[in-house]
Amino acid sequence: MEHSNPEMGLTGLDHSPEKTQSPPNPNHFIPRSYQVKVFEVAKRKNTIAVLETGAGKTMIAVMLIKHISEDMIKSNGKRKLIIFLAPTVNLVTQQFKVIKDSTTLEVGEYYGAKGVDEWSRSCWEMEVQTHDILAMTPQILLDALRNAFLSLEMFCLLIFDECHRATGNHPYTKIMKEFYHTSGNRPKIFGMTASPVIRKGVSSTMDCENQISALESILDSQVYAIEDRAEIEAYIPSTVQTCRFYEKAWLLMNLGLKDEMEALWSKYASMLELQREVPSQYQYYQDIDDKIKMLRKRMSNDYMKILYCLNDLGLICAYEAVKVCLENAFEVEEEFQFYRGSSLKLKYFLDEVLHIIEGFLQSCMQLDNNICTDFEFDYIKAHDLGYISPKLHELLQIFQSFGSGSQVPCLIFVERIITANVIERYVKKVPCLSHFTVSYLTGSNKSVGALTPKLQKETLESFRSGKVNLLFATDVVEEGIHVPSCSCVIRFDLPKTVRSYVQSRGRCRTSESQFILMFERGNKKQIDQVFDIIRSEYSMTETSRNRDPEVCILRDCNFEETKAYYVNATRASVTADSSVSLIHRYCEKLPGDKYFIPKPTFDFEISEGLYQCKITLPPNAAFQTTVGPLSSNTHLSKQLVCLEACKKLHEVGPWMIIFSHLSKSLQKMI
Structure with a gap:
């Protein structure tokens, strides 16, 4: 949920301490005037709402959901669904709860840890029949669209949370490129972001304009920002930004x-x-x-x-x-x-x-x-002797400045999982900080030490409830995560992009919150880096605010044609991009033993600056080798030969039959 001033009752959305445990009655929600302005624009056309963190973007989405559901789900007689996309599991869970609490519609939530990746067509048909809104991570939707389990024609509204991620090879981009822009029956689009520019910085106003225009083109939407800042600033908690300096490490x-x-x-x-x-x-x-x-x-x-x-x-x-x-x-x-x-x-x-x-x-x-x-250290003496770095010493000094009886809810952003893990362990062993409860939070990727979605959720809930008050985190909680009581954010490792700077600062949710940046004394590179980011943020804000929607015409979205293989009977598709993982999954289904793990091998040849890849499948595969077309680089040549292999496998026999047969074979072997 988004933050508002507790003194404003249920206007915008109330998050006073007494009400955070039980959600507000959706019938009592009174939108703020700027929320109404954005909502009215979003009703008329596809819109990217650019509003600061804490301004209530999610509740504008809820207003749009209610409006669309009345006009398109019920009155037309044709039942269409709404998709709410969020880039992380934590955000899906959070936004699912907001929508469920704020509407009377049936809402479902979907992400990989729930086993959705293994669902069949009948599973998705059941979800479509029993829900009005599907909240999910974008990869889940992309896979379901590629398998033809879902189609964009089923939906009347597509909401992109943290929509600035729609760039490069992100699933947001692939959904738009492979399905939306090729569809003749497109759903309405609503995007939400606090930072439409995501690079390290912008070199000029024109560069900023180009990045925003590219985002608009991909999402087929126009950026809209509120020009009058007075009302927004009245609701967004003020944040005091300070710098703390530490000496260079003596190594x-x-x-x-x-x-x-x-x-x-x-x-x-x-x-x-x-x-x-x-x-x-x-x-x-x-x-x-x-x-x-x-x-x-x-x-x-x-x-x-x-x-x-x-x-x-x-x-x-x-x-x-x-x-x-x-x-x-x-x-x-x-x-x-x-x-x-x-x-x-x-x-x-x-x-x-x-x-x-x-x-x-x-x-x-x-x-x-x-x-x-037993390694419970006097950190000041340890620092004096060089056994902890000046940077860590300065962080511990900040913690001690909170006071011995303080329970300040504080987020500390670090770049690496190992940093979060190690400092959390050390802080627990410092006697003068024993009144703090410490934990750490990372993403659920395949990196060693990453947390499972279940542990992420439990840790985040502990921080929200106050059981944990010092939380070390990687960028997994930079975007969108709402902790109403968070009053201090420390950038132990400095942000590297405008997005990271804006989003991490936005985790400050109480009045007079502290946002602390830690610099090495005399490090000009660090200072210049943050200065460029702050300058870029100003340019981004001014460009978004001053754009005239009548003058700024959407650029055509010119994607290269997606190389794909389509199954005529179902319209399921395999793209060059998705084919590599599919081939690996196919090989994993083949029988193996302690002497042999089935997997593909790839050999490359180069001729006149072009690359060609040959794939060799295990001996017990449906076929052994095939060669892909000439390509400009090894990465593309590998994708294209895998696409050829997928096509060949489908011609040999339907994949699901092959997989089913192999699963039974494996069970017999076991």
């Missing part, structure tokens, strides 16, 4: 440690490289080389994480980083010695790094026994 004492770690890394990397020369008795294990490559990459990633923490956070946090990596290390359950020995080398490497760092910390304890006991 001389860590040079010896770095040399030892680098030597250790080289030793284990060489050992893994030697193991790629497979002994003759293991030649029938066909995936050994891939496993060794994967282990080496994992070891390299862990080494870089530890090194990053050593440089950015200090020795104590590097120690915590090793422990995190050990906890996330592979469970060694391999059936034979060669695999097991290779997998254990990652653990042995981390154990030795841990032992080296412990040696350095032991020397610290010998200098002063009061510095650490």
Whole structure:
């Protein structure tokens, strides 16, 4: 939900502390005048609403939903649905609740963790029959459209939350490119954003105009922003932006440690490289080389994480980083010695790094026994001796400035998952900060250490309810997440784009909130970076506000023709973009055993500057090889040969029959 001033009752949408636990009665919602202005424009034409975070964009969407549902779902006699798209699972869950609480319509929510990826046509038909609004992540809709389980003709309104993401290869862009712009019966579009410009910055007013025009073209909509700022500013909580400076890290004492770690890394990397020369008795294990490559990459990633923490956070946090990596290390359950020995080398490497760092910390304890006991540290002494970085020390000073009895709800944005994880652990061990409850939140991607959607939801709810008051987070909560009580946001790692700056500042939700940017003293590059972002934000705001919708004509959306294969019977489609993952999924369904993991292999040839890719499928696939057309680069040539393979597989026999047969075969083998 969006934020409004608690003193304004239910105008715009009330979020006073007494009412955050139970949603307001939708019949009592009184829109603000600027919300009505945006709503009236959105009724007439496809619109991208550009309003600050906290201005109530979601409730404008609710107003439009109610209007559309009355005019198009009921009165026309033709039942059409509304789609609400949000780019993250957290946002889908949040917006689903807002719509459900604010309307009398039947609302469903859909994302990968609910098993939607495996649904059949009949599953989607049931959802369409029993719901008026479908709230989902864009990839879910894109997949359902490609499989012809859903079609845009079923919908009367398509809402894009955080619509600035409709650029590049984002699913928002693909939905518009592959389906909307090729459709003869298009639904109405409503987009919402606080930052229609998403690059690092804008070089000129013309550059800003071009970025906004490109977004309008993709979404077939026009940007609309309120010119009169007076009323909006009365509702949006004021934020005090401050800068905190820390000294440059003194790294001389860590040079010896770095040399030892680098030597250790080289030793284990060489050992893994030697193991790629497979002994003759293991030649029938066909995936050994891939496993060794994967282990080496994992070891390299862990080494870089530890090194990053050593440089950015200090020795104590590097120690915590090793422990995190050990906890996330592979469970060694391999059936034979060669695999097991290779997998254990990652653990042995981390154990030795841990032992080296412990040696350095032991020397610290010998200098002063009061510095650490079971690694519960006096952080000021630890900083004075160089065992935590000046940057981390400054952050802890900010926390201490909140006061010993304070329960300030504070979001701390960091760039990396390992940073969030490690600082959270360290803060819990600092006695003078024990009155704070600390946690961390990351996205649910495939990165090591990422949280599941369930854990994300639980952590976010704990922060909203006040059970957690210091929350370290990656950019997963930059966009749209509403925490009414959040009164402080700290950018431990500085934002790199206008979008990141605007969105993270927008998490401040109380009057006189603090937005703190942390700079290294004397670092001109950091200062110039943030200055460019602030200048770009001003340019973006002025350009959006001063655009004349009568003069600004939508540019034609000129996409390259999508390379795709269509199934005539169902109009399901496979694009070059989606074909690679489909081929991998097909191979995963083929029977395999401990000696053999079925997967495709790719070989490239270059001729006169053009690339051609040959795909080889496992021996038990429907066919073995095919060659794709000449392409301008290896990435495209791989996509196109996979598209050819998908077409060939469908000609051999319907995919779902093949998959069903293989699943039964696997069950019999088990």
